[in-house]
Amino acid sequence: MxxxxxxxxxxxxxxxxxxxxxxxxxxxxxxxxxxxxxxxxxxxxxxxxxxxxxxxxxxxxxxxxxxxxxxxxxxGQLLISGAGAEAALEALLPIDLSTLEVGMQRYSLLLNEDGGVLDDLMVSRWPDAFYLVVNGATKWDDIAHLREHLPDDVTLNHLExxxxxxxxxxxxxxxxxxxxxxxxxxxxxxxxxxxxxxxxxxxxxxxxxxxxxxxxxxxxxxxxxxxxxxxxxxxxxxxxxxxxxxxxxxxxxAGLPLYGHDLDPATDPVSARLLFGLAKSRRETGGWMGHVTCAKMLAEGSPTKRVGLKVEGKMPAREGAIVFAGDTEIGRVTSGGFSPTLGYPIAMAYVLSDYAQKGTELEIEVRKKRLEAAVTPMPFVPTNYYRGE
CATH class of the missing domain: 3.30.1360.120 (Probable tRNA modification gtpase trme; domain 1)
Structure with missing residues (x-):
């Protein structure tokens, strides 16, 4: 690398x-x-x-x-508090805060009206507030979006x-x-x-x-x-x-998407395979920004999907490289590099859903050469999160 x-x-x-x-x-x-x-x-x-x-x-x-x-x-570290903060956040995030106890945190998504991802973030419940960690490149836009849509009696503090x-x-x-x-x-x-x-x-x-x-x-x-x-x-x-x-x-x-590369306002949670960021209890009931688009994709399927790719050889496929199935362009790499742990190149890409099945053989164009690649499950390297003895 x-x-x-x-x-x-x-x-x-x-x-x-x-x-x-x-x-x-x-x-x-x-x-x-x-x-x-x-x-x-x-x-x-x-x-x-x-x-x-x-x-x-x-x-x-x-x-x-x-x-x-x-x-x-x-x-960005943000603190959301005040009367009605829980309901106000649930109107913007596809999360069920009633199941989030003090001392717990959860992954969620900030979406626009069309279901596009404005940011991915972490939400924690403090005794009298909600603590959000948002991406550095988007924090000012996130703050503006939240302040625009949160009611006046809900306070947003940026913990600068x-x-x-x-x-x-x-x-x-x-x-x-x-x-x-x-x-x-x-x-x-x-x-x-x-x-x-x-x-x-x-x-x-x-x-x-x-x-x-x-x-x-x-x-x-x-x-x-x-x-x-x-x-x-x-x-x-x-x-x-x-x-x-x-x-x-x-x-x-670890197969974790990076905002601005694997996620952006043109990307929706269903295509990104981030369904764990959409609370099951709220996928049908709705009431959150972007629900209409996401519900339609959940019901009908998304045209593209985020996949992991194992790349043959030693040359990495970088962001922007085009993915082919034969002579047909079917997607584009959003993140890629050489894996020090595995000893070969890996990548994430969005491809047409028909080509997203495990083991599907594809090609990636890099420097006018075609690299052989295959769809592989993520994470590429098993995670080691501590969940208790």
Missing amino acids: SEDTLEDIHPDDMPEEQVLPLDAWHRAMGGRMVDFAGYKMPIQYAGEHLKHGGGIVAEHSWTREHAGLFDVSHM DRALLALQGPEAFAALDRHVEGEYPLSALVFMKFGHFTIGGVGMSISRSGYTGEDGFEISLPAADAEKIATLLCVEPEVEPIGLGARDSLRLE
Whole structure:
């Protein structure tokens, strides 16, 4: 996997560049900074201080085997509160919040009137509010959309004074557990549960979740304390700082879509095979934005589907590559790269539904050559989420 061919990493147009709370820390740690979502963010790290030797493949493998610390503070952290907040959110999200208890979080989708995906996000129920984590590249549009459609007695707070760190990997628990204090042990958290803890006197919200397919945690904490906590965690023998490059290859192996590439307003949840983001209890009853289009596709089937592709050879198929069945163009790659874990290229693509069955043999055009590929189930690499003993 070449660090020069990460074509999924693109800068986003923002009115002015924003600065991560850990910007100086990343540079001091040897971070190679690139434009992403209106920030300078580390794509990888270098330096003799690193345990893994540096580079995207090394960072990827370290996270699979140990624990990687990712700075995801570019993402938007929103708090929705006030009388009627639950009903107001259910009018915008295809989620059943009545089944979401305090301490639980769930994946959901922000849709437009036509069922197009404006963003994918996480929703958690706090004692007196709902906490949303939205994508960094879309957070300003999300905030505008929410403020436009939420009633006046519902309050939206953008938690701009918060940082967000993700500690991911099979040894993430061991490293984090040495430091956290709380009313109950960290081990009480299973996948998609969260709680409030302290580390070194710093209060924070910790959820057992992430974007790598590995066990791990996302930590929301005051931005002013981010450097202290990041340094504390990276001193642990299991932990290394990890950049955007490995985050992208890990999420691809986990079969997780990336907004702006695998999801956009022209994409609907049914075609994207994100039915777990549409609460079963609300697929028929409706009452949420985009329901009419999604209900029709659920009933009649979608013309295209998101699929995983195993690519023969060593040449990766990147975003935008055309997918063929014989001489017929039947789709397009939305994410692709070389899988460090599997040792061969993989990709995600939208193809005509007739060609979405497991094992279907296709071809992808890359640099005027045809690469053989086959539809394969996702995730490409089995996930290791912790769901309890």
